[in-house]
Amino acid sequence: MRYLTMKKIVIVGGGAGGLELATQLGNKLGKKNRAEVILVDKNPSHLWKPLLHEIATGVLDDQMDEVNYLAHGKRNHFKFKQGALLDIDRENKKIKVAGVKNPAGEEIFPATELSYDVLVMAIGSTSNDFGTPGVKDHCILLDDQVQAKRLRQIMLDTFFKFSASPETTKSDKINIAIVGGGATGIELTSELFTMAEKLKSYGFDKISPKTLNVTLIEAADRIIPVLSEKLSQSIKEQLEEFGAKVLTKTMITKADHDGFYPKEGDVIKADIMIWAAGVKAPDFLKDIAGLETSRSNQLVVKSTLQTTRDDDIFVIGDCASSPKPAGGFTPPTAQAAHQMASICAKNVMAHLNELPLSNFKYKDKGTIISLAHTAQGSVTTVGSSSMIVRGTPAHMIYRMLYRMHQAALYGNIKTGRLMMAGRVYRSVRPTLRLN
Ligand SMILES: Cc1cc2nc3c(=O)[nH]c(=O)nc-3n(C[C@H](O)[C@H](O)[C@H](O)COP(=O)(O)OP(=O)(O)OC[C@H]3O[C@@H](n4cnc5c(N)ncnc54)[C@H](O)[C@@H]3O)c2cc1C
Structure with a gap:
């Protein structure tokens, strides 16, 4: 050169x-x-x-x-x-x-x-609220680290208040509604159940995955339409097994402090409202x-x-x-x-250098969705090549994209060291960030 x-x-x-x-x-x-x-x-x-x-x-x-x-x-x-x-x-x-x-x-x-x-x-x-009234004022987005940390704090506060209130009964639920049945909405839905289970293990007896009433809302006729119909159905069933409600063909027209208003049907009530739709x-x-x-x-x-x-x-x-x-x-x-x-x-x-430039050609290496749920000790990962992988290999595939990013930043040797440091760190830190 x-x-x-x-x-x-x-x-x-x-x-x-x-x-x-x-x-x-x-x-x-x-x-x-x-x-x-x-x-x-x-x-x-x-x-x-x-x-x-x-x-x-x-x-x-x-x-x-x-x-x-x-x-x-x-x-x-x-x-x-x-x-x-x-x-x-x-x-x-x-x-x-x-x-x-x-x-x-x-x-x-x-x-x-x-x-x-x-x-x-x-x-x-x-994310894109497509001008839907009330979204800006009432919903939490997940577009950057500031919003992610804010959402964590709101959820922890809600869980702690629910747990500490003497008025909470066994039949009470924490209502969470998420708009957007893409990768973000799906992965967030599944992680919420992991979060509830971990909180229970910390002694918050009133909290468990059963306490959560999580509704995932999608306007299209199925979630994650980039995947095949079979895989999309399989993910839906897995989320329902965790305890989530999955509503498809549900177009939200308004949001206010009570919840989301679909084009047809009753308001979907929610204590926590998350907008994870559109780009x-x-x-x-x-x-x-x-x-x-x-x-x-x-x-x-x-x-x-x-x-x-x-x-x-x-x-x-x-x-x-x-x-x-x-x-x-x-x-x-x-x-x-x-x-x-x-x-x-x-x-x-x-x-x-005034030399000829190369053409960019996108190579699709598949879509990876992680459905984590500690109750089953499993992570299910799905690729767009109609492949479903479960357990440790699935988790490794899911993490691979992140490891590639780290390797681009630090090189392979330092990425290996970071992976080892991460293991040590995870072995001594709480399994859930509590602040
Ligand atoms: C919850 C979630 C899960 C996802 N999961 C996956 C997945 O599993 N696989 C996958 O392939 N993709 C996934 N994506 C999508 C993926 O994160 C994005 O496609 C990717 O990060 C885009 O990279 P980028 O460099 O274009 O932008 P980003 O990574 O978003 O970086 C943009 C940067 O620009 C900075 N910035 C923004 N505005 C300004 C400004 N005005 N001035 C200066 N700086 C600014 C921001 O601070 C940020 O650092 C996910 C996205 C979300 C939100």
């Missing part, structure tokens, strides 16, 4: 795709002073998003899995700037980054501008810098992952609308973000 004059590569968003990309470019270019690599994220640390439902139910302790951007950047030769992206000035090749305040409202970092030669957008997605890129992308966007606010990219209207701007992960050669679009998954990060690293270097 030719030596580059010192160019500035700015990556916005240090998630499943962006952090892997910053790590690769930092080690390939930043280390040898061939380019300055800067990662921008609104948060100070990264937590891999597919872990959020486990963080929310306290089954996983986030402290072990959080990656501090500053420390990781120092080790991997990229710089980190905390702040939320506000706008892109394509003419002057600059981005505007918001200031950062502490919880007391004092400004810690002022708003700033950063110039770039190449910009990579990797700011992910959020869209953040709203502010819609009209950003005259770039082409899709109906769900994603930035439209060419097969090289460059935006259709600006070759100096690349997009990866959930915020990219990347058409597949055979039709359809690359799905918003961690698997896709991981694959895009690798091609994007090569293409950014090729672009700076």
Whole structure:
């Protein structure tokens, strides 16, 4: 590879795709002073998003899995700037980054501008309430670590109050309703029963999986439609075995403090309401810098992952609308973000060297759903290749995608060490995070 004059590569968003990309470019270019690599994220640390439902139910302790951007950047030769992206000035090749305040409202970092030669957008997605009235005010979302930790606290408070109240009787239930029968809704539903069982083992006698009245609500005619009908039915039956109610063909038209209102039928009452449906890129992308966007606010990219209207701007992960050669679009998954990060690293270097760029081709390695339930001591994992795997092998397959992410950040040897450290940590920490 030719030596580059010192160019500035700015990556916005240090998630499943962006952090892997910053790590690769930092080690390939930043280390040898061939380019300055800067990662921008609104948060100070990264937590891999597919872990959020486990963080929310306290089954996983986030402290072990959080990656501090500053420390990781120092080790991997990229710089980190905390702040939320506000706008892109394509003419002057600059981005505007918001200031950062502490919880007391004092400004810690002022708003700033950063110039770039190449910009990579990797700011992910959020759930989509499709404008349903009441969702913003009454529902908890599971889009980032702050929301996951908030959900955990709300659930623990509800469980503790229920348990401590002298008025609670054996027939009383905690009503939880989740909208969205995709992977997030399904995995969260199953983990709730694990959470209740673990709380019981800590001496909260009034709490058990039977205390929970969990309703999973889906507008389509079956849950997880990306899988075959047979697998979708098998997951539904498994959730019902845990004790959940699964409602399909149920379109929610409104939410208020009592619960969810379906288009037909009575209100679905809920003490805790979670919205885990739909995917869209953040709203502010819609009209950003005259770039082409899709109906769900994603930035439209060419097969090289460059935006259709600006070759100096690349997009990866959930915020990219990347058409597949055979039709359809690359799905918003961690698997896709991981694959895009690798091609994007090569293409950014090729672009700076004025060499030909590679085309991104998404390889679907299957959908993995984890249905954890400690009562049965089992984890059931389902792949889109009509395969059902149970027990320890299933758990290993489920964790593999995360291990690939860790390997991209730390390399294989350190990932092995982290796995061992995790085992030791889990052997001494409580099996449920209780604060
Ligand atoms: C609960 C849950 C479970 C999931 N399970 C799976 C699974 O099992 N398998 C799978 O393949 N996928 C799964 N997904 C989807 C997967 O997490 C995403 O597809 C993946 O994380 C997308 O990666 P990304 O890099 O595009 O964005 P993200 O990983 O979401 O990262 C985006 C980053 O951008 C930052 N950011 C956002 N806005 C701004 C801004 N304005 N300025 C600066 N920074 C910003 C965020 O802080 C974040 O660090 C799951 C998602 C959820 C919510």
